[in-house]
Amino acid sequence: MINEKEAPKVMEEKNPSVLPANFIETIINEDLKENKNNSRVHTRFPPEPNGYLHIGHAKSICLNFGIAAKYNGLCNLRFDDTNPSKEEVEYVESIKEDVRWLGFDWEERLFYASDYFEEMYQFAEQLIKEGKAYVCDLSPQEIKEYRGTLTEPGKESPYRNRSVEENLKLFRAMRAGEFEDGSRVLRAKIAMSSPNLNMRDPVLYRIQREKHHRTGSKWCIYPMYDYAHPLSDALEKITHSICTLEFENHRPLYDWVLEACHIDPRPQQIEFARLNLTYTVMSKRKLRELVEKGYVNGWDDPRMPTISGLRRRGYTPESIRDFCERIGVAKSNSTVDIALLEHCVREDLNKRAPRVMCVLRPLKVVIENYPENQVEMLRAEVNPEDLGMGFREIPFSREIYIEQEDFMENPPKKYFRLSPGSEVRLKHAYIIKCTEVIKDEKTGEIKELRCTYDPETKSGMSQGNRKVKGTLHWVSARHAIPAEVRLYDNLFLKENPDDEEDGDFIANLNPKSIEVLESALVESGLIGAEPGSRFQFLRQGYFCVDPDSTSERLIFNRIVSLKDTWAKMQKLRA
Ligand code: ATP
Ligand code: MG
Numbered sequence: 212m213i214n215e216k217e218a219p220k221v222m223e224e225k226n227p228s229v230l231p232a233n234f235i236e237t238i239i240n241e242d243l244k245e246n247k248n249n250s251r252v253h254t255r256f257p258p259e260p261n262g263y264l265h266i267g268h269a270k271s272i273c274l275n276f277g278i279a280a281k282y283n284g285l286c287n288l289r290f291d292d293t294n295p296s297k298e299e300v301e302y303v304e305s306i307k308e309d310v311r312w313l314g315f316d317w318e319e320r321l322f323y324a325s326d327y328f329e330e331m332y333q334f335a336e337q338l339i340k341e342g343k344a345y346v347c348d349l350s351p352q353e354i355k356e357y358r359g360t361l362t363e364p365g366k367e368s369p370y371r372n373r374s375v376e377e378n379l380k381l382f383r384a385m386r387a388g389e390f391e392d393g394s395r396v397l398r399a400k401i402a403m404s405s406p407n408l409n410m411r412d413p414v415l416y417r418i419q420r421e422k423h424h425r426t427g428s429k430w431c432i433y434p435m436y437d438y439a440h441p442l443s444d445a446l447e448k449i450t451h452s453i454c455t456l457e458f459e460n461h462r463p464l465y466d467w468v469l470e471a472c473h474i475d476p477r478p479q480q481i482e483f484a485r486l487n488l489t490y491t492v493m494s495k496r497k498l499r500e501l502v503e504k505g506y507v508n509g510w511d512d513p514r515m516p517t518i519s520g521l522r523r524r525g526y527t528p529e530s531i532r533d534f535c536e537r538i539g540v541a542k543s544n545s546t547v548d549i550a551l552l553e554h555c556v557r558e559d560l561n562k563r564a565p566r567v568m569c570v571l572r573p574l575k576v577v578i579e580n581y582p583e584n585q586v587e588m589l590r591a592e593v594n595p596e597d598l599g600m601g602f603r604e605i606p607f608s609r610e611i612y613i614e615q616e617d618f619m620e621n622p623p624k625k626y627f628r629l630s631p632g633s634e635v636r637l638k639h640a641y642i643i644k645c646t647e648v649i650k651d652e653k654t655g656e657i658k659e660l661r662c663t664y665d666p667e668t669k670s671g672m673s674q675g676n677r678k679v680k681g682t683l684h685w686v687s688a689r690h691a692i693p694a695e696v697r698l699y700d701n702l703f704l705k706e707n708p709d710d711e712e713d714g715d716f717i718a719n720l721n722p723k724s725i726e727v728l729e730s731a732l733v734e735s736g737l738i739g740a741e742p743g744s745r746f747q748f749l750r751q752g753y754f755c756v757d758p759d760s761t762s763e764r765l766i767f768n769r770i771v772s773l774k775d776t777w778a779k780m781q782k783l784r785a
Contacts, residue, residue: 229281233540235274235481239282239451248450248476252284255449256310257324257440259291260302260424262495263510263517264309266531266552267486273535274483275453276315287447288317292325293439295423303424305510309518314528324443325425331434331442332386334472335397335415339378343471344415345371346381347398354396357403358411365403365411385418388431392418399438401467409464413437437461441468444478452478455485456544486538487546490701491516492708492716506720507702513757513768514702514724524699525745525755525770527563530556549701550777557771560745560753565593565600568638568684569733569748569767571696573612575659575688578643581609586689590671591639594747603736607640610688612732617683618660620648627680629660635681638749642668642679684749691732694765696754698726733765740765747773 231237243250254275258268279286288310292298310317338344347370349357359365373381382397384390397416405411415438420431434442444452452465459482469477487493492501493516501507501515510517513524521531534555538547587607593600613629622630629635634644647661668677701721708719737746742758752772760766 233483234542235451235453235483235540236278236281238479238481239278242450242479243282251448251450252279252282253286253448253450254279254284254453255287255289255322255444255447257289257291257443258306259294259297260299260306261294261297262302262499263305263519265493265495265498265518266488266491266516266521266534267493268309269313269518269531270486270535270538270540271453271455272310272313272315273532274540278451278453284450285320286315286317287320287322287449289322289324289443289447291436291440291443292323292423292425293434293436295419295421295433298424300424305519309522312522312528313518313531320447322443322447323425324439325423327439327443327446328426328430328434330446331439332432334442335382335434335438336379338399338415338471339382339397340375341471342375342400344397344399345373345378346385346395347371347412348395351393354414358408359403361408365408367403368398368412371400371412382416385416385432386430388420390418392420392431394418397432399464399467399471401464407460407463409437409461410467413464437464438468441465441474441478441480442472445469445472445474449478452480454480454482456482456542457485458482482542483540484542484544487544488516488552489546489549489706490703490708491549492703497709497716500717501702504717506717513697514699516702523755523758524768525743525753526556527559527745530559533559546707548777548780550775550780553771554775554777557753557773557775560747560770562596563594564745564747564753565603566591566595566747566749567603567734567737568605568686569694569696569731569751569754570612570614570684570686570691571698571728571731571748571751572615573686573730573732574615574618574657576611576613576643576662576685577659578609578611578662578664579646580663583609585609586687589639589669605639605734605736606687606690607637608687608689611637611685612688612691613637613660613683613685615657617681618645618657620657628683629681634679635683636668636670636679637685638682639670640685641665641670642677684751686732686734690735692735692738692765694731694733694737694767696728696731696767696769697757698728698769700724700726731767733767737765738762745770 256272256275276286347368357366396414398412398414401410403411414435416432419433422428462480465480511519511523534552588604589607590602591605593603617628619630629645631645634642636642641664643662643664645662649659651658702724703719704721705719708716740756742756742760745755747753753770754767757766757768
């Protein structure tokens with residue numbers, strides 16, 4: 212982050228309004244200063260449609276679309292669909308939905324790498340004609356053996372010096388489907404002795420008879436990522452091609468392809484550190500395994516770090532964008548505490564979510580001195596953080612439910628909730644006192660409490676302000692609506708579930724990552740709550756109505772509890 216003192220220097224530069232927020236923006240500012248690319252800024256987000264997007268992709272989306280917005284530039288959505296065997300239309304649709312939901316707009320710039328197959332093929336013929344590519348008949352195993360290692364140079368393929376004519380003929384025959392899958396490849400002719408393994412005559416095209424989700428069976432040869440990506444960027448006139456660090460030593464190949472194809476001006480590849488989160492796996496391969504083997508209930512399971520999972524859990528797009536901004540963009544890998552993500556959604560919902568009361572594990576309370584058939588409507592603020600959100604009415608009556616854990620028959624010292632003979636305030640209502648505990652004769656289980664209330668202690672009344680230490684949430688028995696509430700914990704037990712020291716990441720799954728409470732009771736005002744709507748349940752956290760919820764059966768997902776470990780840690784550090 213640049214500090215305020217450095218601002219004036221930047222202000223004088225070409226693009227006066229942009230203070231760099233990270234090293235990528237510093238590079239862009241330099242480029243603008245030099246009028247590179249005619250001062251255009253054009254980025255792209257290039258997902259491979261082989262799975263659903265996750266929170267790591269959100270970082271890349273916010274970065275690419277964010278830079279375009281900041282610099283008055285453009286950002287494309289491009290499907291990197293060069294691998295027909297793993298890709299599906301379902302993934303394409305989900306990716307579009309997720310990018311839109313996050314709040315970004317590719318306008319009319321939706322592209323597919325497969326749209327460029329013909330152009331890429333033509334570039335390949337050109338490379339052959341210029342002696343920069345050749346058809347190689349080595350088997351995949353032999354290619355690997357000939358490649359050498361980090362310490363030993365590679366060995367040249369015996370097919371490396373085929374004539375241009377022979378190469379052209381063979382490559383055309385590859386396209387025409389005259390050879391078996393895997394029997395030949397097209398390779399770049401670079402250098403088998405390069406210290407960079409990616410430069411040792413990398414494969415550009417492979418033969419693969421597989422139906423493609425867009426081109427069908429038109430092609431039986433497919434370009435490799437390292438060849439297709441720079442050309443796709445070039446064809447879309449991308450200026451800054453932002454990718455994650457693992458591509459750093461592919462950059463010489465990226466540049467080689469562009470140069471060999473005489474692309475000018477060339478897009479520039481810039482690498483940044485990918486997002487890792489504690490208690491989370493992020494690779495699509497692993498997420499797919501969780502889905503396919505049934506460890507979770509689909510890609511949008513609220514425990515998944517996918518965008519669709521976070522959405523179903525109840526995360527807001529604003530909170531995810533805020534998270535991506537806070538984590539910043541750096542050049543070295545690190546792992547972000549998942550508590551920060553939770554902190555962001557708490558902060559967002561604290562401002563916006565209506566407050567309601569929900570009893571998760573009900574315990575009945577009869578208020579013996581309250582008139583039998585009386586119902587009283589109590590007034591409560593919808594959100595104390597924003598009184599503009601108005602007030603709601605809550606019914607109060609003789610029989611209510613409180614939380615089982617808010618009562619103890621033999622409390623320890625400093626227990627400020629309810630116990631025999633003690634007093635607590637019912638939120639927005641009265642002070643009650645416990646007079647009797649009714650138990651099941653056989654099991655000894657507490658069935659019900661008998662209490663009295665003090666009519667002089669109504670909340671909000673001037674004489675009602677007698678102080679007691681505990682305040683409990685509650686619902687009126689006659690009015691409350693039954694609901695199912697799903698509580699979540701981390702999907703993995705270990706901070707780094709990818710650390711395979713003690714086995715597979717699957718072994719680190721948290722067997723208690725979900726708890727379903729079937730007999731919760733919510734305040735009557737929640738009748739008909741729409742799927743996707745979010746609330747704060749007093750003392751219990753933020754919750755979101757699940758899409759499977761119906762007017763007969765309300766289902767809530769807990770987004771986060773109210774306990775903010777991240778904020779607490781920051782305070783301790785300060
Ligand atoms: P995964 O390793 O999870 O399968 P990927 O990199 O293969 O992801 P792509 O569909 O190729 O997934 O990614 C699209 C874009 O998102 C790429 O530019 C990639 O660099 C970026 N991206 C993927 N994962 C992360 C991450 N964890 N943090 C930041 N950016 C990411
Ligand atoms: Mg990938």
